[in-house]
Amino acid sequence: MTGNPARLTSGRLVAALDLPADALVQQRIPKKMLADNGAPTPADRRLIQEYIEEATWVAALKPANAGVPAYEDPTRTYLELAVLAVQLRSPKQPNGASGKIQRLAELLHRAIPYPALLLLEDEDRLLLSMAHIRWAQKESDKMVLDGELTLATLLPLPDESGPANALAQQQFLEALPLHKQARTDLYALYQGWIDTLGAWEAVAVSGCFVPSVSPEHAAQRRSALQRCRELDASLSQLRSKAAKEKQMARQVAANLEIKALLAERQRVAASI
Incomplete structure (x- = not known):
């Protein structure tokens, strides 16, 4: 995305998180690794290979660099949170792309052994996806989604020329910084980001951004x-x-x- 410095991009979204410098990784992720870890079917492997241009592990938030304790319960262990940026190839059939992006997000969350803030971007769109994960019951080395996937479109706005939507987007960005989230443990931190993304989703219905109060x-x-x-x-x-x-x-x-x-x-x- 170029040409408009005020336009929201994955880089601006990462900057809004205000992550500690020690958490930044900026390491490219091989698509083969994503396919091997997250794609259960040949069709899913093709989706990863054909739809992703490039995937980058942007940051790894850990207790040592974030000052937030790890989390563990009988079904999951959250030792770190990942921030991933995925550059998508623009679809040949844009009207049929939403279902593929939904499936692609699910596969990527399963491929990464940590809860992830997943940024998906192409020439026209920017989406943010989050989902809790847990160990699979029958395959202890596999991850599965735990609850619903939260996948929200940040661009294009419902009415990109509308000042109310632009204001709501700015308020959403201002609610994202790490220091504004719950710091009880990494699970609470991640849930706080999910709730903030849910508040953004509500803008399409309510017309305004209102952070969750509880x-x-x-x-x-x-x-x-x-x-x-x-x-x-x-x-x-x-x-x-x-x-x-x-x-x-x-x-x-x-x-x-x-x-x-x-x-x-x-x-x-x-x-x-």
Whole structure:
């Protein structure tokens, strides 16, 4: 991404994290290593090989350089947090790219043995992905995702010319620095970043950036955002069905259902 110094890039996002110099690694990651560690099928290996231009291990946050204790429970050990930057090849079919990026993010989180802040960038887009991981139950040397993947688009903005979205993006960046996160342990630190990314996702619904005030607030917002996505999918299906319906009675019924779902979405969105 070039031409606009104010435009958000992976470099600006890393700078906003305000990481200690000792944590910076800047080491290229071979795609073969990512494929060997994270791709369970030939199709997944092809996705990594064909869709990634370059992958870089930007930083490794450890207790020694971050001043944050490690974390361990019966299912996981967080000895460090990774920051990865992945340059993507621009898709030949942009409209079909979102599903591939989702899958690619899942594979990369599984390929790295540490929780990762994963930056995905091409000529037009910048995304940030995070997911807790744990050891697989049947394969102790394999990592699996623990809970939902949080994958958020930072660019393009919903309305890139809108000042409200630009302000929200700046507020998001100002909420990212390491010194503003929980420092109980590396799990709490990582969860804080996930919650901050969730607050950014909520901008698309609420129109403003509001940091989480507690873990309970963050969990409630995640639930509300998920419900909004479900309602949006249902509304899209109903509108398509109503447009094709020829019988008046069924059109009326579909429109009433749409109205009810819109009312529910408005109630849910108001709680975000």
